[in-house]
Amino acid sequence: MAEHREELIALDRAIGDSDHGENMDRGFQAVMEKLAQTPPETPGAALKLAAMALMSKVGGAAGPLYGTAYLRAATALGESADVDAAALAGALTAARDGIVARGKAELGDKTMVDAWSPAVEAADEVLVAGGDAVAVLAAAAEAAEVGP
Numbered sequence: 312m313a314e315h316r317e318e319l320i321a322l323d324r325a326i327g328d329s330d331h332g333e334n335m336d337r338g339f340q341a342v343m344e345k346l347a348q349t350p351p352e353t354p355g356a357a358l359k360l361a362a363m364a365l366m367s368k369v370g371g372a373a374g375p376l377y378g379t380a381y382l383r384a385a386t387a388l389g390e391s392a393d394v395d396a397a398a399l400a401g402a403l404t405a406a407r408d409g410i411v412a413r414g415k416a417e418l419g420d421k422t423m424v425d426a427w428s429p430a431v432e433a434a435d436e437v438l439v440a441g442g443d444a445v446a447v448l449a450a451a452a453e454a455a456e457v458g459p
């Protein structure tokens with residue numbers, strides 16, 4: 312987020328009030344501070360901690376949307392110490408579903424759902440094909456970049 316702060320500010324300037332880069336950078340700095348203060352014991356706990364930091368530090372619509380995504384992903388992972396391909400794909404699906412439920416956006420509305428949904432589909436395809444967690448995540452990231 313720090314790396315893309317200026318890019319996000321420029322994008323938000325075109326359609327909003329130019330604060331998105333500022334907001335997200337502040338939110339993820341808070342996430343990093345909390346992770347350092349209280350190192351979580353599980354991946355799910357790390358995501359839950361991130362959700363809480365983002366909801367308290369990121370204003371506008373982004374805080375609740377990202378907070379919901381991280382919280383749903385945390386719940387999907389549960390108490391497990393390991394994240395395998397199936398758990399990861401499940402967490403991505405839960406995060407996307409949380410964003411859709413919270414934001415009421417559908418595919419094609421030019422929101423982040425247009426990145427999340429292709430990512431979830433790609434993750435599921437790689438999972439079904441027998442890919443490991445790293446392959447699932449790489450496919451999701453690539454599909455998010457490409458979009459619908």
Ligand SMILES: [Mg+2]
Nearest residue numbers: 327328330331
């Ligand atoms: Mg804004």
